[in-house]
Amino acid sequence: MxxxxxxxxxxxxxxxxxxxxxxxxxxxxxxxxxxxxxxxxxxxxxxxxxxxxxxxxxxxxxxxxxxxxxRLGMVFQQPRLLDWVPVRKNVELAVEAAGLPTGGVDEILDAVGLLEYAGKFPSVLSGGQRQRVAVARAFAVQPAxxxxxxxxxxxxxxxxxxxxxxxxxxxxxxxxxxxxxxxxxxxxxxxxxxxxxxxxxxxxxxxxxxxxxxxxxxxxxxxxxxxxxxxxxxxx
Incomplete structure (x- = not known):
């Protein structure tokens, strides 16, 4: 089908x-x-x-x-991040909303080259880095x-x-x-x-x-x- x-x-x-x-x-x-x-x-x-x-x-x-x-993952034209929480938490919130454990968040942040920025706030990231967070967030919910x-x-x-x-x-x-x-x-x-x-x-x-x-x-x-x-x- x-x-x-x-x-x-x-x-x-x-x-x-x-x-x-x-x-x-x-x-x-x-x-x-x-x-x-x-x-x-x-x-x-x-x-x-x-x-x-x-x-x-x-x-x-x-x-x-x-x-x-x-399960659906979506990447928009703009990152749509929460600027008041760190990068890791931005991804974790999406994972938690999907009812999944957050243990794999660092792995996906590493895959997009942002593990060293996991504790940083999105406001200090470049546009490309912010969009990488958005991509990581979409993949982290393990979408079909x-x-x-x-x-x-x-x-x-x-x-x-x-x-x-x-x-x-x-x-x-x-x-x-x-x-x-x-x-x-x-x-x-x-x-x-x-x-x-x-x-x-x-x-x-x-x-x-x-x-x-x-x-x-x-x-x-x-x-x-x-x-x-x-x-x-x-x-x-």
């Missing part, structure tokens, strides 16, 4: 002006163990799609099916499904590159099912098993690519650049 099923969903938002239809009869499946990247121009509903899967939004029509027994909402878009290119490679390493160590929303075609090609392109309003799945390349992958791989080039052509 698919890990995530969006079946003919419809979603409209009503503000002070006319109602905006984001999805109308949209369908998508994510298979167990698969990392699917969703790319598209601003306003095509990428983040709304992720929020529907996370249960933060409800579809107006159609159904969203996620195994209720699967990981949702990533443009997790590196606020970072400079060098820091973003480092964190993409870190995420790839963590994924190899702890295989998951995942849904990644990104504006970055190169990021999608590097990380995903499958890339889907959204276009229009209401959004349609206009193109789909399978990235059948072994991991770990290098950002300099010409085969990845070829996927990147084709995605960009779809978006222009």
């Amino acid at each position: 698919s890990a995530v099923i969006l079946d003919r969903i419809g979603k409209r938002f009503t503000g002070t002006g006319a109602a905006e239809t984001v999805f109308d009869g949209f369908s998508l499946r994510v298979e167990p163990g698969e990392l699917v990247a969703v790319v598209g121009a601003s306003g095509t509903g990428k983040t709304t799609l992720l929020h529907l899967v996370a249960g933060l939004e409800k579809p107006d029509t159609g159904t969203v099916s996620v195994n209720s027994a699967d 499904l990981m949702l990533l909402d443009e997790p590196f878009s606020a970072l400079d290119e060098i820091t973003g590159r480092r964190l993409r490679l870190l995420l790839q390493d963590l994924w190899l160590q702890r295989p998951l099912t995942g849904l990644l929303v990104t504006h970055n075609p190169a990021e999608a090609a590097l990380l995903a098993d499958r890339v889907v392109v959204l276009s229009g309003r209401p959004a349609v799945l206009s193109q789909e690519y399978t990235v059948d390349l072994p991991r770990p992958r290098s950002p300099e791989d010409p085969a990845l650049f070829d996927v990147h080039r084709r995605i960009v052509a779809d978006l222009v």
Whole structure:
């Protein structure tokens, strides 16, 4: 059975002006163990799609099916840390909320290179370090499904590159099912098993690519650049 099923969903938002239809009869499946990247121009509903899967939004029509027994991890565009508690406690609070023992927190902080900062407050960390805490927090709850909402878009290119490679390493160590929303075609090609392109309003799945390349992958791989080039052509 698919890990995530969006079946003919419809979603409209009503503000002070006319109602905006984001999805109308949209369908998508994510298979167990698969990392699917969703790319598209601003306003095509990428983040709304992720929020529907996370249960933060409800579809107006159609159904969203996620195994209720699967624990969910999520990395947002911003780290969303509690600045008044240390790094370790930020991660421990998420683990405790998931009903898990906190004994493995230092291990995941070590995996993201932040064990020496475990007792520091987030306010003294760089943007890249704060986002690494957010990644550690998401993995620490031992999720079966990981949702990533443009997790590196606020970072400079060098820091973003480092964190993409870190995420790839963590994924190899702890295989998951995942849904990644990104504006970055190169990021999608590097990380995903499958890339889907959204276009229009209401959004349609206009193109789909399978990235059948072994991991770990290098950002300099010409085969990845070829996927990147084709995605960009779809978006222009």
